[in-house]
Amino acid sequence: MSYFKNIAQNFAINYAHSKMKDSLYKSLNIDIIDKNYQKIPDDGKKYMLYAHVPFCHVFCPYCSFHKYKFEESLCRDYFINLREEMKQIKDAGYDFETMYIGGGTPLIDPDELFKTVELAKELFGITDVSCETDPNNIDPKILKRFKGYIDRISVGVQSFDDEILKKVARYHKFGSQEVLIEKLQNAIGILPATSLDLIFNLPFQTKDQLIKDIEISKMLSPEQITFYPLMKSSITRDSIAKTLGISDEDNEKYFYDVIRKEMDSYFQNNAWAFSKTKSNLADEYVGSNHEYVGVGSGAFSFLNKKLLVNAYNLEDYGKRIKSKQSPVIATCEFKKSEILKYVFLTKLFDGSVDIKNFNESNSANIKKDLFVELKLLKLVNAIYEEDGEIKPTEFGDYLSLVLMKDFYTGMDKVRAAFKDDAKIKSTKKLKVMEEDDVNYLNLDEKAQKRA
Ligand SMILES: C[S@@+](CC[C@H](N)C(=O)[O-])C[C@H]1O[C@@H](n2cnc3c(N)ncnc32)[C@H](O)[C@@H]1O
Ligand code: SF4
Known part of the structure; x- marks a missing residue:
């Protein structure tokens, strides 16, 4: 890459970072509400259903998702409430074609999960269900029961490297490389699609370790492989440092290029997911469907x-669900300009922005409303236009990955704020991003400059 192109692209990454930071800082102003907030669907609009299952047997140091330690009766009671909330959503008039079940560990109680998916299919016109799981709940007996109910499972592998697995305390919980391979070999092929979730750019992870992870994943031949860049937020920064150490090197861009090269026989679904065949496998629920209803504790x-x-x-x-009170405790309204940027980012992340469709579904004029953003992205060779679509270049894919990571880190801040029950009860307004977070994101920028 030429010297000037390199400088321009580093500048673009830093600029995009600071713009995202700015947006999150200005937009994440949350109102804690005491009135009964009712979700009501708009006629003809398509929504996706997200269900959250916040239980794990043990916690991993890098993970900031909303979760509790598993207790059988607590979890069973929770699933009962989750099903009740789905009925309330049905009564409000919603319908869905796709459902994403995330966690935590949704398959932690297969009987309860089964009843929940069964009910979701009874209540709504759901034809596509994705579900997250850890490697301990992919026993063929369990998976066979879900045939016709779950279409895609994504299994958290994170890495096949025994040293890394030991450091993040997953070696004893979920098994060594050898055990993981065996579990996955037995599981892949039972449901229509299996996705392996891996994390890259872990501190001190080497290129060889990454290539080995890719080779093993490809050898297992799942329908999809997803590579998440390690995301650090103020919730996980210390536990990541304690378990994996603090490295002065940031290999995110370099490793992303390695992944793309090694995965070139796969189709790229979005900036971080690759599939064996050209298909439209749903990855993150924040991706392709930008309006979604979340059910469950802590669901957005x-x-x-x-x-x-x-x-x-x-x-x-x-208590809220049982007394038919709305479970919504807080709202955060975004300006139209912020929504347009968010939708544009999710579409770019998914691989293309259909201009006509974008304008129609957002009552927008993309060329006018995002004039500055489009000009800058073109200038640094991050996007190009073809047949009425705006598409990311190779560099644009990386840029959208970086921005999506920033967005997720912002959502982590929301999660962190809601962990503090006392604070939530004593306030009406919550400013989620603080000065400290801006400084923290600056650290990332320094690393970007070094790269
Ligand atoms: C909500 S987790 C559920 C996975 C499942 N409970 C497990 O442990 O296998 C979904 C996936 O998000 C990814 N993930 C979680 N924390 C992450 C982080 N800090 N950075 C990058 N990816 C992360 C992991 O790949 C994980 O498997
Ligand atoms: S990675 Fe999975 S098992 Fe680990 S804490 Fe997060 S949700 Fe739980």
Whole structure:
């Protein structure tokens, strides 16, 4: 790559970082509500259903998702509430074709999960269900029961490297490389699609370790392989440093290039997911469907320019559902300009922005509304236009990955804020990003400059 192109692209990454930071800083102003907030669908609009299952047997140091230690009766009661909330959503008039079940560990209680998916299919016109799981819940007996109910499971592998697995305390929990390979060999092929989730750019991870992870994943031949760049937020920064160490090197871009090269026989689904055949396998629920209803404790919904947050506290969530009170405890409204940037990012991340469709579904004029953004992205060779679509170049793919990572880190800040029950009860307004976070993101920028 030429010297000037390199400088321009580093500048673009830093500029995009700071713009995203700015957007999150200005937009994540949350109102804690006490009124009964009702979700109501708009006629003819398509929504996706997200269900959250916040239980794990043990916690991993890099993970900031909303979760509790598994207790059988607590979990069973939770699933009962989750099903009740789905019925309330049905009564409000919603329908869905796709459902994404995330966690935590949704398959932690297969009987309860089965009843929940079964009910979702009874209530709604759901034809496509994705579900996250850890490698301990992919026993063929369990998976066979879900045939016709779950279409895609994504299994958290993170890495096949025994040293890394030991450091993040997954070696004893979920098995060594050898054990993981065996579990996956037995599981892949039972449901229509299996995705392996891997994390790259872990501190001190070497190129050889990454290539080995890719080789093993390809050898297992799942329908999809997803490579998440390690995301550090203020919740996980210390535990990542304690378990994996602090490295002065940031290999994110370099390793991303390695992944793309090694995965060139696969189709790229979005900036971080690759599939064996050209298909439209749903990855993240924030991706292709930008309006979604979240059910469960701590679940986010994104409806009509608003982020809605369900009660985090399990007891509070349960009480609200049982008394038919809305589980929504907070809202955050975004300006139209922020929504347009967000939708544009998710579409670019997915691989293309159909201009006509974007304008129609967002009542927008993309060339006018995102004039500056499009000019800059073109200038640094991050996007190009073809047949009425705006598409990311190779560099654009990386840029959208970086921005999606920033966005997720912002959502981590929301999660962190809601962990503090006392604070939530004592305030009406919550500013999620603080000065400290801006400084923290600056650290990332320094690493980018070094790269
Ligand atoms: C919500 S987790 C559920 C996975 C499942 N409980 C497990 O442990 O296998 C979904 C996936 O998000 C990814 N993930 C979680 N924390 C991450 C982080 N800090 N950086 C990058 N990816 C992360 C991991 O690949 C993980 O498998
Ligand atoms: S990675 Fe999975 S098992 Fe580990 S804490 Fe997160 S949700 Fe739980």
